[in-house]
Amino acid sequence: SAVISQKPSRDICQRGTSLTIQCQVDSQVTMMFWYRQQPGQSLTLIATANQGSEATYESGFVIDKFPISRPNLTFSTLTVSNMSPEDSSIYLCSVASGGESNEKLFFGSGTQLSVL
Amino acid sequence: AQSVAQPEDQVNVAEGNPLTVKCTYSVSGNPYLFWYVQYPNRGLQFLLKYITGDNLVKGSYGFEAEFNKSQTSFHLKKPSALVSDSALYFCAVRVSGGYQKVTFGIGTKLQVIP
Numbered sequence: 001s002a003v004i005s006q007k008p009s010r011d012i013c014q015r016g017t018s019l020t021i022q023c024q025v026d027s028q029v030t031m032m033f034w035y036r037q038q039p040g041q042s043l044t045l046i047a048t049a050n051q052g053s054e055a056t057y058e059s060g061f062v063i064d065k066f067p068i069s070r071p072n073l074t075f076s077t078l079t080v081s082n083m084s085p086e087d088s089s090i091y092l093c094s095v096a097s098g099g100e101s102n103e104k105l106f107f108g109s110g111t112q113l114s115v116l
Numbered sequence: 117a118q119s120v121a122q123p124e125d126q127v128n129v130a131e132g133n134p135l136t137v138k139c140t141y142s143v144s145g146n147p148y149l150f151w152y153v154q155y156p157n158r159g160l161q162f163l164l165k166y167i168t169g170d171n172l173v174k175g176s177y178g179f180e181a182e183f184n185k186s187q188t189s190f191h192l193k194k195p196s197a198l199v200s201d202s203a204l205y206f207c208a209v210r211v212s213g214g215y216q217k218v219t220f221g222i223g224t225k226l227q228v229i230p
Binding site: 004006031040041042043045092094096105106 | 219
């Protein structure tokens with residue numbers, strides 16, 4: 001299993017500003033994932049972050065808007081840039097660990113972001 | 117493309133009664149199927165998985181799920197619901213083999229009534 005510490009747990013931000021979310025894992029993992037959870041919608045994968053390489057973004061998400069850092073095997077950050085009210089959501093970091101092929105996902109407690 | 121459908125936004129059940137939360141999926145290839153639970157103000161927690169083998173899988177907190185290949189379903193069940201089971205439940209699917217992207221359903225809110 002993996003224990004993930006994510007912060008901040010919540011924030012209220014002004015339009016046009018940026019917020020960086022941090023994710024710390026208690027063990028070394030190859031891939032870390034960033035998800036967005038909007039009310040009434042399923043979890044949407046934003047990007048996959050591998051240590052030592054550029055993050056891989058899903059359709060509809062771009063690096064300029066959601067830059068990601070992955071400096072080592074236990075830590076990652078996601079920045080939500082130039083925020084607008086449409087960015088209000090819960091952001092979750094996740095790692096794949098355990099099972100025959102690391103198929104289980106473990107999640108941080110999430111960051112509730114509100115943009116005014 | 118792969119997808120997950122959870123047809124019920126909310127399921128209400130009386131405490132002590134059996135509960136079912138429905139999930140159907142679509143995927144090209146052999147599926148890995150999962151249920152995750154999200155308690156209020158907490159992150160998602162893994163509940164159970166189907167990878168291969170017995171179609172009935174057992175997970176945490178007395179939950180189980182049955183993989184039905186012909187109906188492409190993976191319904192979550194529990195024989196006797198507890199008030200503490202009230203939470204948001206997500207079904208998820210991915211294709212087998214190596215790392216593959218996981219697709220989540222929209223979630224079903226389970227409300228257990230005392």
